[in-house]
Amino acid sequence: MIQFTLKCSNDHRFDSWFHSSEAYDKLEKSGLVTCTVCGGTSITKAVMAPRVRPARDAVPSTGTAAQTAQQGQLTAPASTTEQALAKLKAHIEATADYVGRDFVREARAMHDGSAPDRAIYGEAAPEDARRLIEDGVPIAPLPFVPRRKSN
DSSP: OEEEEEEETTOOEEEEEESOHHHHHHHHHTTOOOOTTTOOOOEEEOOOOOOOOOOTTSOOOOSHHHHHHHTTOSSOOOSHHHHHHHHHHHHHHHHSEEEETTHHHHHHHHHHTSSOOOOEEEOOOHHHHHHHHHTTOOOOOOSSOOOOOOO
């Protein structure tokens, strides 16, 4: 595993782990590496210092990084904006149904009354989202890229 400090075109910086440098390159070329703050896909590696792993019997750190690792996160949000976005994302993922690429169909069905109302989130092409808005379907873009669920 390798950790990279990454930067998006909006100068948001974040850390992420990859299986290898080649794995990062492949994911980045496919547009699958996204900014954790704005969801942008124009990502580059930021200048970073190498990290050397301590010996297994070393005394564990008690700083912020150690607390973050214990919480299951790779990095903690660096600013109040990132913290607010992380909180919003967690709330949406906990309280709404992820419908993936069926978002347009589901939103339209709820608006037409052929499906029960519920909180949903997912993915839509810009043209499809525009048509929903023009038809009066209440939708809003998310300030993050939804985590794709495979099951």
